[in-house]
Amino acid sequence: MEHRNKERFLVDQMLLRLGRWLRLVGLNVANPEDADDTKLLQKARLENRTLITRDRNLAELCRSVGVDCILINSNGLHDQMKEMARIGIKLQLNPQRCTICNGTLMEAVKGTNSENGHFSNLEKMWECEACGKLYWAGSHWKKIEEILDKIGSGEF
Numbered sequence: 001m002e003h004r005n006k007e008r009f010l011v012d013q014m015l016l017r018l019g020r021w022l023r024l025v026g027l028n029v030a031n032p033e034d035a036d037d038t039k040l041l042q043k044a045r046l047e048n049r050t051l052i053t054r055d056r057n058l059a060e061l062c063r064s065v066g067v068d069c070i071l072i073n074s075n076g077l078h079d080q081m082k083e084m085a086r087i088g089i090k091l092q093l094n095p096q097r098c099t100i101c102n103g104t105l106m107e108a109v110k111g112t113n114s115e116n117g118h119f120s121n122l123e124k125m126w127e128c129e130a131c132g133k134l135y136w137a138g139s140h141w142k143k144i145e146e147i148l149d150k151i152g153s154g155e156f
């Protein structure tokens with residue numbers, strides 16, 4: 001299957017939650033500035049993003065003006081993720097994007113500096129370049145991986 005994880009996306013107001021989950025699998029997903037369809041189309045075109053929407057009329061509008069668009073049919077997050085998987089999005093945790101602001105994540109290492117200058121108790125972490133939010137590869141992300149696995153295998 002063709003992988004689309006390198007593509008740039010934009011979600012509409014109804015799909016902000018899906019947007020956050022897509023960032024967890026490494027996608028570059030912008031949030032809309034407001035609910036204005038015209039602005040949404042402009043942003044998609046200007047930033048070369050594929051618009052993800054649940055609004056049939058908006059999807060039609062995209063087609064008529066030549067903006068790439070993905071029409072989501074499901075209400076629930078899990079089904080929405082499955083729809084994305086069906087069109088080639090890999091549902092695998094991939095820390096690249098801040099789930100809050102879509103900023104780029106920088107890999108960093110958290111640890112306490114020991115006397116000989118080496119780190120001990122190393123823990124992998126990521127910092128958002130834009131908003132400074134920190135992410136750890138701890139129990140929270142384990143849970144997310146499990147959820148993604150279940151969605152992928154059809155358990156959810």
Ligand SMILES: [Zn+2]
Nearest residue numbers: 098101128131
């Ligand atoms: Zn951020």
